Amino acid sequence: MIRATKVHAQYRWSEPAADTVVLDFDDRHRRRMAMTGTRGLEFLLDLENAVALRGGDALVLEDNRLIEVVAAPESLIEIRGADPHHLIRVAWHLGNRHLPTQIMAKALRIRRDHVIEVMVRGLGARVIEIEAPFDPEGGAYAGGGHAHAPDNDPHDHAAHGHSSHDHGEHHHHDGHCDHDHRHDHDHGHSHAHDHK
Incomplete structure (x- = not known):
């Protein structure tokens, strides 16, 4: 199965798309996933890091054809x-x-x-x-509209749908946070934040 390994950012591409994928908010936050375009083209999204896709982005196939991303x-x-x-x-x-x-x-x-x-x-x-x-803000983890984080990172807020929340956080990949104080939130777990 052909792979899509790169993303062209929102509307920064001009050539015609070979196909289109219509994805909801959750499916636009993936690193690896089999997909089928609206015209039947099957491919594997296989990105190096999880990326927050937006409507208007284009996935780049290995043969350089483009797949347009449409927000459902x-x-x-x-x-x-x-x-x-x-x-x-x-x-x-x-x-x-x-x-x-x-x-x-x-x-x-x-x-x-x-x-x-x-x-x-x-x-x-x-x-x-x-x-x-639905095209929410990318929050602290988005760079130019695309959030990059290691796959399965326990603090990958983009993949968990967290946004509108920027405290300049510093996360460590051992699953623990290094912060000065804690505050609890309604979603059943707490995050700590280091305000500088």
């Missing part, structure tokens, strides 16, 4: 605030819970989550249920 529509909620300051306050609460969040000009988008919807409404924001591609 997902069940989301769009959050609107009374003014920009209100929206920033809501964004802080989402980031504090490590929720993947897409930042729009006048709204925030997250995956549907009843508990979070109740919290957001409690903060006075408006919640609208939508179906749309």
Whole structure:
């Protein structure tokens, strides 16, 4: 099976794509995965490191043909605030819970989550249920829209869907963090952060 071993960043390519893959947010955060394009082309995504793919990226096959990445529509909620300051306050609460969040000009988008919807409404924001591609911020681990991390790294936040949270963290590959203080989060485990 032919492999896709490289990625051309969002819209930085001009030649026609040989095929297209439509992927949801989770499937756009892989290092190695068998894929089939919408026109039937089968290939193996086989990247050196896990990469956070975005709609508009192109996967480069070994024979240099391109496969366009399209972000699949997902069940989301769009959050609107009374003014920009209100929206920033809501964004802080989402980031504090490590929720993947897409930042729009006048709204925030997250995956549907009843508990979070109740919290957001409690903060006075408006919640609208939508179906749309989900393209959240890459957070501290993204470089130019692409998050690179070793496969199976226990602290690969891009692969776990964490974003909107940048504390300049320093992670070690032995599974332990080197930090000055700890704070707990709603998702059942704690992360420590070294603020400098």
